Amino acid sequence: MATTSNQRRTRARRLRTGEPHALALDEVRRHRDVLPAASTDGQRDLEARVLAALVGEFGAHRPHDQGGPFALAWVGPREDSLILAAAASQRERVVRCLLRAGAADGHGASGLEQRTTTGRWMALAGPAGGTLLLPRDHGPALLSARAALTGRPDISPVQDVRWAGTAAGRERASTVLRRIRLFADHDTVDFRTALPEDAEIAGPHPELLTRPRRPRVIAVVNSKGGHGCSSLAAGLAQALSGRGHRVLYLLTARGRQSGPGLQERQWPEADPGLAAVSQEPDRHVRPMPGLGHAFVRCSAPGADGPDEARQLALLLRHPALDRAFSHVVIDASPTGLPRAAASTADLTLAPWRHMPRLPGREVTEVRLTPQGEVWAWIEGAWRAFENSGPAALEDYAAYEERLAQFARHHGAQAAADELEDGLARRLFLNDTDEAGQQRWGARWESARDGWIAHLQHQNGAGWDEAAGTHVTRTLSDQEWETALRSRVAEAAAEVLWDLPIATGRRRPWLVPTTRMPAEALRALRTACAAQGLRLSSTVLPDLGNAIGPASQTRWEDAARQLADEAHAQLPQ
Incomplete structure (x- = not known):
């Protein structure tokens, strides 16, 4: 059944994008999405500018005469990027449009930055965010288009189109560009005044565009021990189950766990390994009496890379978990799979026990x-x-x-x-x-x-x-703020070291696990925002080694507040 579903989704994706079969099948298997939407505003706006540039270049045209709509042979939509493959006869023209679309001043100078990449694609990063990928064989056309634009600085700006001035129009433009091959058989394509309606861009199989239901995943990660990963993960699992959710507590760490919610519990010691659990998770899941959630231990000793992330993704998408659970909490402490969990989860929480101290106003200089x-x-x-030592042997x-x-x-x-x-x-x-x-x-x-x-x-x-x-x-106010941001960045780097920090909703949230004065915490939040770091509004009390009844109650209340805050951030 799974193979048949993948084949149907692959055929639908190829119909909308024109992708090669192997590439379309690989994307469907990886993401389970036929056509993912752009995950960030920067990516969406860049794609809208690309379509506006193509509309200004080609105007009303016959797709058959250009080798495809706007001379695009096929596109490859991903959450964080878009592959654009132009027809062989129109490559330089299409690439020149891309460079114009990325120009910050609307003229011939390119605003797209070419990144050093390996593999099959050349990556072009937009000035305000977003990524376009070109096949390697488009390299000569890219060089030629750059030379042409550099030699003609007086080139006219991209023609404005009516729908490009609104957020709704740009969002629809991104959707249309990702489904551009739906218009390959049209006699004439003209997007100058309006974009296609919903019924037209839905395609012949709109039912396949719905993402399959799967558990929402929260990963509690850290690259260093002693920050309370296991305690927080267990507390979240218990708090979510107390809210009526069906929760699976997935422990990827090895050895015994300790902390609030984990004490005086007989945790199963059997560790069949990540590969075995990902194949038959229902055989290894065990209920936890008195806690209201289920438990499974699986690790991959000595490894925490892309292969483990792929196995973890397969485990989370297994039909057995889809039917049984609504949420999965991954305890990915340093001895587990922190990188794989952070790259797979819908929401990543990183406990932050050692909070940075605010810098003093008085400093001593020489x-x-x-x-x-x-x-x-x-x-x-x-x-x-x-620093400029010998570069070679x-x-x-x-x-x-x-x-x-x-x-x-x-x-x-x-x-x-x-x-x-x-x-x-x-x-x-x-x-x-x-x-x-x-x-x-x-x-x-x-x-x-x-x-x-x-x-x-x-x-x-x-x-x-x-x-x-x-x-x-x-110190002046500006100098003090600069010193605070530097200290926050250093402390956060220690916590997030060696973890993949992605863009958009997957960027980790730092969870403070010690109390601070209100004014100090406000200053810390401001500094985190300036550094692009997310800081949860809930502060977990630092219990230390002695956990009394009152401290346990305070900690459980904070865990419930954090569970509500995390649940609000999960995709619905």
Whole structure:
């Protein structure tokens, strides 16, 4: 039955898009959508601009004469991108339209940024978001179109169309472009004044456009331990089941779990593995008496990549889970499958126990002396020298030979070379001697001779009295906000390290798990918004090691509030 359903969906997708059979079948198997809609406003608007540019270029035309509607042989709709394959005879013309559509100023200069890609497609990123993919054989046409537009800066803007000025019109334009092959057999196509109606763009099989019902998935992930992943996942499962939802608690971590909601529970230790559970999940799911939800443990030791994400997606779309559960909560702590879970779930929550402290208004700075200025310049040049180290094995061998030759000619200096990289620093000073003398004049020699001795004496920890004086000053509001954002970004990066951070609804939500003053929390939310980070409105209490009845009650209340907040973010 599943194969027959995939074949029907593949035929319907090919009818609407004209895609090659293998590509259409692969997309249907992966997403279970015949035609997914654009997942972001940027993607939708970029596709609307593309269609407007094509309409301005081709006007009213016969698809048969152009090799397809607007000379498009086929399109490949995805949630986050759109593949555009032009007819061979019209490739340069179509690509030139794409470059005009991406131009920020509406003229010939392209606003599409070409990303370095591998595989079958060339990726063009729009200036305001969105991605277009071109087949590799469109490369020559892309180069030629760019050269033509660069040589003609006075090219006229894209012709305006009536429907491009409204959000509803742009959304419909994106839908029409993703189903463009429905108009391949029309005698004439003319979208200058109006776009097709709903009945026309629904196609002959509108019933196949409905996404199959499947459980909504919440993943609780973290790339580091100690943030309360398992506790939060178990609390969410229990809270959702208390709201009347049929919940499956999917544990991908190995070993025993502890925390609120998990204590004094006999969790099944059997771990059949992700591959086995994805094939027959109904054999391994076990109910949890007293908690109201079901449980299954499955892990993939030593792996957490695309293959595991694919197996996890197959498990979540299995008919046995579709019939039995409305929600799945994935406990993906660091010993489990955090990356696979984050790339598969509808909503990703990342607990954030170690909240960043707000920076103080008073800061201590070092006002450099003349000698300290030279030392600071030397230190910056040395860091640049280190970062631009040998790029290849041959360069490294040549660099080592040069170090040995320098040591033979200049001799060893025990006091200076006690540092691990003392000889390399002496070679660096020898190379920069001419530039230093030209820049600093008489101050260069004393600073050069004292730099390595200064590092040896201070062990790289700071400046001595000759370098500068410590001055305390008050930060301005702008400087304080910049310092706060930097601290938030560093703390969040520690939590989200090595997790796929996708765009749109799949971007992880940070869940604070410690109490903060209201003013501090408001400042933190503002800084998170400025960094593009999402922060849940619910703050989980930090229980520590001792969990008393009152603390347990507070934690369960917070888990219920977070469950309601997470459920509101899930796709309906």
